[in-house]
Amino acid sequence: MMELNNTHNPDLKSWLSSANDKSTDFPIQNLPFAVFREADSAEYFRCGVALGDQIIDLQKLKVTNLVTRKAADALSLCQSDSLHPFMAAGQNNWSALRQALSELFTKGSGHEKLLENCLSPQSKAEFKLPCSIGDYTDFYSSIHHATAVGSLFRPDNPLLPNYKWLPIGYHGRASSIAISGTDFHRPTGQTKKPDAEVPSFGPCQRLDYELEMGIFIGPENNAGSTIAIDSSEQHIFGLCLLNDWSARDMQAWEYQPLGPFLAKSFASTISPWIVTMEALAPFRTRYTRPTDDPSPLPYLSSDKNSAQGSLDIQLAVALQTSQMKDSETEQLSQSSFRHSYWTAAQMVTHHASNGCNLQTGDLLGTGTQSGPEFEEAGSLLELTKGGKQSINLGNGEERRFLNDGDTIIMRGWCETAGRARIGFGEVRATVLPAQIISGAAQ
């Protein structure tokens, strides 16, 4: 795990004034990565780094020749429409480029005129997936979520005996992962009402969001090899926000015995910005298991992981209905990734513990991040107690599950005294009405 260095110095200021705004997600201490272009343009997509309200265009930056030595190699890996080569290249390259960017964009660097030409406004950008995502795995790392959901599906047996021993996970659908801003149609599917004799096919009636973090894999492990817990984070390029949309009525009918399938595979949405583990280093924390809980088995256990393996990332969900005005939203809940029962390192190590090859660009979802309090729940399923009680919105509307036209906005950020605020931006998407296709519906 990473020591703090000069790129973390909270006193660093950029010559770009918007990066010094106390409320920005993207101060010079952050420097997250994305793939972008000017919206509605015919430009090629290219790699960029967020700074204040701007994006550092890494293709234009290369042309300046201001980035030299080791960082020039790293920068040369960021010249296509995918972060894949850079993600594969590992921590030394990530750190080298971070260090170079930090120096160039710090006040007094002396190249402001040249560097200003490398900036594009975020307000005019559109984004795409940062890389091709080969495999998507979703974990279930919040014990509060697992307990709450378990009590709805299995009231007699909410938390299964394996939960405290291994990070429960399952394979997800990669093809339907989209970038923030990609709206999607309400899914159709088979459901069976409790009092119905037979199932029926139609639009999902219990559409939900799930507040998650995404973990992007950097360097790969070979098939047949495992990843030791203490080197696990070397395989993590960084984290993003993830909304794992869920069709609860379809899930309840289909999920036994092999797990969720079509209830999850119609859409998952990620934030454009990937925040590196180095940027998150000041927000490491300890997760303390209740004293009665078992210690993780040795392959999931290390002093470093238990002392510093958790990350205090604040996570919030807001709803914007079609009746609300332009920028009006209503916050539904807020929690922190620090409540996760399993760390990112433990998820990666467990995933590869059978010899499964993790590949560069693979995405691991953490599972819904619900906190210990009821109002910290990361899904409507929990907040409405399985749809039994509705949420009253400030504008007089109410919700049990999502309506057509609803937009869900998730945000993530880290704040602690004496440190620069590190943010993730947002992930948002709107639910469009179901498309009933002739032949598939009845």
Added chain:
Amino acid sequence: MMELNNTHNPDLKSWLSSANDKSTDFPIQNLPFAVFREADSAEYFRCGVALGDQIIDLQKLKVTNLVTRKAADALSLCQSDSLHPFMAAGQNNWSALRQALSELFTKGSGHEKLLENCLSPQSKAEFKLPCSIGDYTDFYSSIHHATAVGSLFRPDNPLLPNYKWLPIGYHGRASSIAISGTDFHRPTGQTKKPDAEVPSFGPCQRLDYELEMGIFIGPENNAGSTIAIDSSEQHIFGLCLLNDWSARDMQAWEYQPLGPFLAKSFASTISPWIVTMEALAPFRTRYTRPTDDPSPLPYLSSDKNSAQGSLDIQLAVALQTSQMKDSETEQLSQSSFRHSYWTAAQMVTHHASNGCNLQTGDLLGTGTQSGPEFEEAGSLLELTKGGKQSINLGNGEERRFLNDGDTIIMRGWCETAGRARIGFGEVRATVLPAQIISGAAQ
């Protein structure tokens, strides 16, 4: 669904004599696709078609200029190390190339000398995956397998209420799918013995195979759109053999509540040859549901599908232990894909029924194909009744699950009176000893 045409004519003979051998898997009526090169050479991989004991090299074939008109376009899609462009191009292209190959390699075509130069012996070939597999989904389409396994994991409740209403499936791991001949290490993982107080980590003790078919997706559907049952097969490029290796002790401990994860993600192995739906057309058959069973909902139902949606593909599993001599094997079981409760078309339509985008090169596993009789089971879990009774091999060895050094060989073929035999070749791989990596094991 496809009408029979002149490429299916059982009286067609090739000028290549090995293609006329009654026992060959690859007569001129088959013409399956793969990606190959000469073994241990520095050649590029390229697309090929099996004929008798040879491979038609589609790069060399293009250079002959013997393939003209519509088939020339199709052939031009087979000029890289991936079948992806050809798979994406759809039925008209597949049929055009099949028709051209059938004509050129039929006795009396008149170009034997030129075409002989396009042949490479299968005995000297090595294969790779036919395309990049974006997503892998595994179904559970044999009711006999589902009932047998269900009774081991849930004796009181073997077949769940949803089984007869929808094709149960779950997302699998794409990165660890390998081509036949790729050996793999016995996985390590967490297991908990029934009488143990706590779980432990170590090599899998109950390693099993699963006899499946793989379905390769051709043309894609867009995200948010569905696939009507009557056009479903237009999205299927063809079928292969699939061994979905399974760690039963890891599966039993991890699979609740979200389904199999590391018990399946260490290795899956497919045969190199993809047999097209057109080649399989003479072996279509009806699956008759028991009269008490519900009819499928309209979106999964059509007259065409029920009359012709099943395929009578014989499937067999053989074991070769390290104590057996070179070509000695022992057959463990044999069944047919015609016993599948759900058809390939139903699996595809159900998969896309929520708007999930299926992509070219995606692989759907059918799930283990067990027949109605006990000895037709497609896994050791079933044949040994959950490891309770061992199988006695002819050479005096016995097995409950697989030992290190065991090779599993699966074969598939279609035979019916008055038709040429259509075969899949084989899929094989050997279990290597577990690699205990320091730090991951205890």
